[in-house]
Amino acid sequence: xxxxxxxxxxxxxxxxxxxxxxxxxxxxxxIKRLKATLSKLDSYQMAFDQHAKRCLxxxxxxxxxxxxxxxxxDRFRNNxxxxxxxxxxxxxxxxxIVQLKQAITSTNLAINDLQGSLHTHxxxxxxxxxxxxxxxxxx
Numbered sequence: 001x002x003x004x005x006x007x008x009x010x011x012x013x014x015x016x017x018x019x020x021x022x023x024x025x026x027x028x029x030x031i032k033r034l035k036a037t038l039s040k041l042d043s044y045q046m047a048f049d050q051h052a053k054r055c056l057x058x059x060x061x062x063x064x065x066x067x068x069x070x071x072x073x074d075r076f077r078n079n080x081x082x083x084x085x086x087x088x089x090x091x092x093x094x095x096x097i098v099q100l101k102q103a104i105t106s107t108n109l110a111i112n113d114l115q116g117s118l119h120t121h122x123x124x125x126x127x128x129x130x131x132x133x134x135x136x137x138x139x
Contacts, residue, residue, distance in 0.1 A: 006132045013125040017118060024114045031107045038100045041093060048089035052082075 003132065003135050006128055006135065010125060010128045010132065013121050013128065016121045017125065020114050020118045020121065024111060024118065027107050027111045027114065031104060031111065034100055034104045034107065038097065038104065041097055041100065045089055045093050045097070048085070048093070052085060052089070
């Protein structure tokens with residue numbers, strides 16, 4: 001009967017190890033995807049910052065365009081285009097980057113937990129295999 005209990009526990013631990021290993025691989029794939037996305041977003045944000053001045057180009061010289069339409073156009077560029085550009089780069093992109101970093105941290109924690117659980121099951125499985133070996137030498 002002890003041998004039957006050991007076999008059942010051994011089978012359960014093997015199934016747990018397989019399940020945890022699958023979850024671990026999925027989380028490792030997810031972490032690579034998240035890090036690649038973060039890297040792309042960081043480069044996009046740098047590009048935004050480098051090209052921010054372009055939203056005000058071309059500059060209109062006083063000789064080129066004067067009057068109320070010129071003032072309205074400059075106000076539009078400064079208040080609408082430039083502000084929306086900065087909002088996209090500094091507000092919206094920052095929020096997404098923070099969320100990605102949180103997801104990376106969370107996934108890393110899950111990976112650490114899974115690795116700990118995997119280690120526990122492997123140690124228990126090794127112990128059960130050793131017990132089974134001892135049981136089989138008794139008889």
